[in-house]
Amino acid sequence: MTGLRYVYAVCRPFDAALQSQLTGVAGDPPRLLPHGDLVAVVSHVPEADFGEEALRTHLEDLDWLTATARAHQQVVDALTAVTTPLPLRLATVFRDDSGVRLMLEERAAAFRRTLDRLDGRVEWGVKVFVETERTERTGAGAEPSAAPDRPAPRPVSGRDYLRQRRRQSRADDDLWSRAEEFATGLHAELSGRADDARLHAPQNPRLSGAAGRNVLNAAYLVRRDASEEFVERVDRTKDDAPGIRVELTGPWAAYSFAGEETGAGAADGKKAGDGKKAGEES
Structure with missing residues (x-):
């Protein structure tokens, strides 16, 4: 099959078989492209969609980007089940197998160091949210732990209204203080149980769609x-703090610990283009 070479990840040689029905970006099954003691996981993609100009346009198309990221992630997840992959950025594309091999040759030392560090490890994500929506639904005078369907008493005067607002402000301040203390303690404990940890910027709820305000967004190796x-241990914390929600995701390939060199992947004009890694958040 002709076309460009889409590269999902780099790994060490492995014997386990990938899922028989696994397909990648553009519907093409991934294959292994060995070079020395490294293996690139690749598939064919059409130049009409992944050539430099076309790719630049597609990366502005949210639907296309979402579908491509989902297919990319599907392959990386399958690799994570059988080996330790070093995932490359979304839409890392080369003209041919020679371009991929040249990339492996030029980045070999960095790839080996990172694969040695990640070997036998996976990434877990932990997020902590303050469930502010519950407080807002109960009205200005309700405590954060009040039942969400209980209406707040209507203020009978301006003074009553200001009193309710002050109570609400104190309740919110107390919840935020408890959430920050909880998140700081949880991160310290989980970091002690992990080989490495990364703190990411809090998620924007308008972009993520998650309920509540994000006070911890961390990854653990x-x-x-x-x-x-x-x-x-994470599961045991989920009921420890009313009004605070803990979410666990994973296991993932170690995106947060892969290092910037894993997204480079180009050599002497052989690369057709690259974009964000799968799952990267704004």
């Missing part, structure tokens, strides 16, 4: 054989 204990 955890050994596979320690992941069950890590997950159990």
